[in-house]
Amino acid sequence: MSALAAELPWLWASLLALGMATVAAIWGMFPRYDSQGEAIVDAQNKYFEHFVLLMLVLSVVLMSVAIGVRWDRLGHGPFVNLFELLMSQIWSLSLFYAVIYWWLPNLRGTSVIVFPALWVLGTWVLVLEPVASFYPATYYNDWKWAHVFFGKIFLAASLVGVGLAGVILLRRTRMLKLFGRMPNDDALDRVMWRFMMFALIFDSLMLIAGAVWAQDAWGRYWQWDELETSSFLNWLYLGAIIHLRMTYRIPLQVGAWLVIGVFVFAFLTYFGMPYISPAAHKGVV
């Protein structure tokens, strides 16, 4: 039997903490009533929220250790194969959302959507083998860091947008009561589109940093490879829907679905393109 990769126990512990945060977040959103049938006030709900934040932060810390252990084992960061990319994205998305969760209490209800989305990545990473990855020479470029950083902020902001969109949509179902303590749909809609504009800024910065990296890494700042083309289409789509929202009175539900489309598009770009192209970028080796 081959030895267990050193980062795996930390990864599992991180996902366990995330799982506890997920259960607590969803359970905490259900309205609770006392023996007289009166709704229990916010004070008790705060216990759940504090526990969720604690577990989320613990998950981030444990994932940091997992990434660090793997980094030390392989001698390079989590930038190449799917296993480490998933670890890295779970880490950054969780970290960003932890900040939003702490900073904007009125939006904590989005955890009901955000955590399951994180678990898509969490489940995926659990079925992958932690094989070592080869670090191409062109990845030593400093602009890679900028590209990755901006991309993570973009994806995280999109995820928050998805959370807000999900609340808007779920309020039209039987799950309405879950979100009784959150701002109304119009307010959520305004916040959602602000997050998408924020996402557009970092999406643009990601493309710029990526182009600078590509110029010296692969000899040309834009080659219309699979990843670049998909990223550009994603940026164009985000710009188009922002224009739609700013100019027309699109229904809230339509806006919500459009925003979800941004994250799905980005997800398919980031995680789907490697299945189409043998290399993340043309000429990566």
Added chain:
Amino acid sequence: MRWLYAMASLKVTLSGMLLLAVGSMLTYGGDTGFSVWVLVVPMALLAVNLICAIASNRKINRQPGLLLFHLALLSLVVVVAVGRLSHLEAQLEMTVGQRFDANSLVQLQQGPWHVGDLSEIDFSQGPYVVNYEPGIQRGPTMSQVGVFKADGSVEALVVGDDTPLIFGDYRLYTSFNKGFSLILEWLSNDGSLVTGSINMPSYPLNDYRQKNEWMPPGSDQTVKFWLRLDTDYDEDNYWLLSEDNSSAVLVITVGDQRVELQEGQELQFESGTLRYKDLTMWMGYTIFYDPTLRWLFFISVFGVLGLAWHLWSHADRLLAVTSQKDIKG
């Protein structure tokens, strides 16, 4: 003025974006055979739309951050077009010891407005090494070059991977295409001596196909070369591709005759003598020229800063919406 508002409409914007998306998908993968017009037409449409929108739409021209962003987008379209019209790309193989010669460029592509001067490029190729990790995965490339200065001095540089050799707006990048080169001497029967090189196929990509052909002067018979290399090639471990740890036997086939030559040995032909003088290496370079790179960078950064400025100016409203004072659902 009606046409101004018509061209500024969001319908034109969305149509242009859709056309640009289609053009992008048709262009994906690079040399697809589709005309560049699949991108030029939608970009031109969006540029006209943007000019009209900036001129007529107060939501854009009265908000400085948003205006800066859209002006930057417009500028980018123009600058990218100028860049493509004035660009140059080519490939080059440089043998160790060889000085750059613009006539050696292959696969040359240049825009109609290209005004660069290839004589700016003046360097000679030195030795290089390439590190390989287990599984023949190419690691860092370090190519030594000597850059000839105007004062006659030679500056030694090491380039490779993402460290290009730069001459003005020309950038030369090492490529995965590299290999071994035979230095041969031909002494014809009339006493004239010619020294030349024959580049073998890329290595280690073509490990067992290190072949080439040549026809001696004054002969109609093709000489086939095959290089039997000894490079400490190791698929399972770390390996360094270097001239220092490489040697080769040159196997020459002429008709039914097969001869093996070590370095320094020679073979007699009817019209002269061929001597296997030396084994060296060649490095493949990609040359890229685009005078607009810096402009593209600064324009795009300023554009994004404009967008950030616009968002920041509305930050108070964002925070108010998310505060406890907001109406709950």
